[in-house]
Amino acid sequence: MFHWDRGIFLTAAGLAVDVTRRQKLGFMSHAHADHIATHELAYCTPATAALFRHRRGAHHRTREMPYRKPCELGPLRLTTYPAGHCLGSAMLLAEDDRQSLLYTGDFKLGPSATSEQAELPQADILVMESTFGRPKFRMPPREETIGQLIDLVRRILADEQTPVIHAYALGKAQEVTRLLSDAGIPVQQHPMTFAVSEVYRECGVDLGQVSKYDGHLLPGHAVITLPRGMKQFRLSGIDRPVSIAVTGWAVDSSTKYRQKVDHALPLSDHADFNELLETAERVGAKQIYCTHGPREFVEHLRAEGYNAFPVTGSYQTRMF
C-alpha cells in the first residue's frame, strides 16, 4: 500500500507523507521542520496549514483536512486524527476497499494542555514513529514532572534569579507557557517563539499570561527561549539565569550535562516506550513498520509476537 523512496509514499494516491523534498502532492503530519516542504499542493490540518504558512510563507497552497472528515484522493479515502504532539499534529488513516493503513507521524497518547489528545483508529497496517523505542525511555507520570517544573520555577524566582526554559519554538514552548500560566507564573517568550504563539492564538488556543521578551525582563516572569542547539537562543539583559531544558530525553540523567543546562525535566511530546507498545496493541495491525527509532524496538515488537519491520533511510526505492 506504500513505498519508500527516501520517504514514505502512499502508492495508489501518489501522495508523499512527511517527505521534506518538494513533491506534487505531500501530506504534512505537523509543522515541525523535519516534516514539511513547499509541495505543489500540501495536505494538512487547518492548524498545521496556519503554522506552515507562518514558517514558509503565506502563498503556499494547502488542502485542509480537518480531523475526522474524510476526503478522497485517487482510490484512497484519507482521514486525519489528532496525534497529541503539537497544535494541528495529525495521524493519517488511508483506506481503499481492501485494506487500511495508519501513519502516526510524531505522536503522544497522553494529555496535552495545548493540543488535542491523540486518537488511535484500528488499521491493517501501522506505520509508527518510534523515537523512544528503548525500555529506558519510560517517562515518569506527567503530573509529577509538571509539579517539579512549577516548584523549580517558583524556587528560582523566590531566590531572585531568572528561570530560563529551553524549549522548541513550536509545541513544547506553548505547552510549558500554558502550564506555568495556569500555575500563576507569567511568561516572556523569545520573539521567534512568541511569533509561533500568535499563530496558536489565531487558531483559538489561549496560552494565558504570555508576552514577547523585548530585552526587558519583567519581575516575577519565567522566560522561554529556544533550545540551546539553536544559535539564536541567547537573550540579552537577563539577570542571574538558571537554565532548564524540558525534553523527553531528560529521562536519561546525562541530558543536563549534554545540553549544558542547570536542570532537565522529562516533559515529552513523543510517545514513551510504554505508549509505543500500547499503540501497537490498540491499533491491532497485521503488519507494523517503525520509523525514526532504534532497530531494537522492532526486535522488541517481534519478541512480543508482532509482525514488525524497520523502515529506514538506508533503503533505496522499495515497495511494502
Ligand SMILES: [Zn+2]
Ligand atoms: Zn515533531
